[in-house]
Each structure stands twice: as C-alpha cells, then as structure tokens.
Amino acid sequence: EFEAELKSAGEKLIVVDFSATWCGPCKMIKPFFHSLCDKYGDVVFIEIDVDDAQDVATHCDVKCMPTFQFYKNGKKVQEFSGANKEKLEETIKSLV
Numbered sequence: 001e002f003e004a005e006l007k008s009a010g011e012k013l014i015v016v017d018f019s020a021t022w023c024g025p026c027k028m029i030k031p032f033f034h035s036l037c038d039k040y041g042d043v044v045f046i047e048i049d050v051d052d053a054q055d056v057a058t059h060c061d062v063k064c065m066p067t068f069q070f071y072k073n074g075k076k077v078q079e080f081s082g083a084n085k086e087k088l089e090e091t092i093k094s095l096v
Helices: 002-008 024-039 054-059 085-095
Strands: 014-019 044-049 067-072 075-081
Touching: 002 044, 014 024, 024 044, 024 085, 067 085, 075 085
Parallel strands: 014 044
Antiparallel strands: 014 067, 067 075
C-alpha cells in the first residue's frame, strides 16, 4: 500500500510522518503537520502510525519518532527525526 502511494503521487513531493500515539513530541507537531497539509495543496502528506504499520516503519528504517521522510518520483530524497517545525517547513519549501 505504501509503495502504491509513492507511485501514484508521480512527480509530487510526498511527506511521510512516522509517529505513534504514545509519543509526546509526535502529538505536539501533529497540528502543525495538518496545517502544512492545507498550506501546501500540491504536496502529498501521509501519516503512518508505527504501531499499526510496523512493516512499513521497518522497511523505511525508522528508528525514532517523529521521523519525517520526503519522497520524489518514488525515491527518498530527504529525512530527519524530531519535532522541529521550522526544519519541517523549510525542507518542504526546498523540495517543492
């Protein structure tokens, strides 16, 4: 399903938020992540709960939460971990 999502986005930037319901920093940045969904309509935003999709988290080599991964044309082009709002938006701006 994750791979299909990457393919269907085509040329669009995909931002994947790997988080967990028990993760405090994940909860703190979630409203900001949702506001970016509204602000950047041409970007595909995906949220993945690592407890619900451990196979995807393992495949994507996620070690801590939140981890944000950025994909273009089906390939990972950037990644960082931590609830850093400024870095999240700056990374999106640099890749759009």
